[in-house]
Amino acid sequence: MSENAATNYFGLPDELSSAENSRVTIVPCPYEATTSYGKGTSKGPAAILEASQQVELFDDELWVEPCTVGIQTAPAVEMEAQTEAHEEPFKALQDAISPLVEFGKFPIILGGEHALTLGAVKACIGKYPDLSILQIDAHADLRKSYEDNVFSHACISYHLYKTLPNPNITQVGIRNISKGEADWMEEEQPNIHIFWARNQEKWNFSEIISTLSDNVYLTIDIDGLDGAVMPATGTPEPGGMNWYQLMDLIKQLCIKKNVVAADIVEFSPIPGLHAPEFLVAKLMYKIIGYKFALDLGVTKKYL
Numbered sequence: 402m403s404e405n406a407a408t409n410y411f412g413l414p415d416e417l418s419s420a421e422n423s424r425v426t427i428v429p430c431p432y433e434a435t436t437s438y439g440k441g442t443s444k445g446p447a448a449i450l451e452a453s454q455q456v457e458l459f460d461d462e463l464w465v466e467p468c469t470v471g472i473q474t475a476p477a478v479e480m481e482a483q484t485e486a487h488e489e490p491f492k493a494l495q496d497a498i499s500p501l502v503e504f505g506k507f508p509i510i511l512g513g514e515h516a517l518t519l520g521a522v523k524a525c526i527g528k529y530p531d532l533s534i535l536q537i538d539a540h541a542d543l544r545k546s547y548e549d550n551v552f553s554h555a556c557i558s559y560h561l562y563k564t565l566p567n568p569n570i571t572q573v574g575i576r577n578i579s580k581g582e583a584d585w586m587e588e589e590q591p592n593i594h595i596f597w598a599r600n601q602e603k604w605n606f607s608e609i610i611s612t613l614s615d616n617v618y619l620t621i622d623i624d625g626l627d628g629a630v631m632p633a634t635g636t637p638e639p640g641g642m643n644w645y646q647l648m649d650l651i652k653q654l655c656i657k658k659n660v661v662a663a664d665i666v667e668f669s670p671i672p673g674l675h676a677p678e679f680l681v682a683k684l685m686y687k688i689i690g691y692k693f694a695l696d697l698g699v700t701k702k703y704l
Contacts, residue, residue: 409474412454423471425507425689430494432513434482436554436635441669446477446511448670453682460690465697467690483552490552491520498524502662507692509685512666515542515554518620522561525618525661533569533614534561535654537625539638541575543582562591571612574598574625574642598640606653617654619663623681633677635669648687655691663688
């Protein structure tokens, strides 16, 4: 475990965390403007930074140190509340992510609330017009507006669908949807594939991944995990995924598709309880390991 000061995620030395030596860039985005139940997502990136110092850098599953691909910590992206008055909502995040995507970096955005995903996805579309989205979530997030704000966290999937050049979203773990959202789906018949949490014993991850295009943006709302595993979120729902289900899904996704960027959102730290932020830090590290497994020399023995 790292003993370095918490100046970058995972406490890495300069040779593994400089911009020129890093294939991964972590972008903290403590955006919080529309949380509607529990608060505190703005404190998520800092709590994850602190917890990441305790993550063991050797991965016992992959049998390598994923950090050797280089993991840069970018400056936090700060934004005021985004509303319809903004001609280009979440442009600050889009501007931060766009050059990373263009230069072939792998960005991981740490939220902050789920609404910020719109800016990150916009940054990827120019290079990947076929982009599809794998969304791990408890909520469908398909409202057109919520609490008089079209850019509420409860509307993110609707706006992502309307933004994608070739709309294609796959949602996994959903167990909360409003009648309005259900009515819209029945009328619109959108290219959205929902794998309901209530059916998780029947999930086939190969089937789930086959619904996606070659290039995929991965967005993980941590309330997709069961509340017993992840209590530190503002909108908890019972009946979610467990840790190893999530690991298996991400691993298979990274083997079969080109994951171009990822985010982890809706984490709200609970004072005095460190397990949740450590989970998110380790989740981030596992994503990096799976994304670069073959480049790191991982063999099928460990996959």
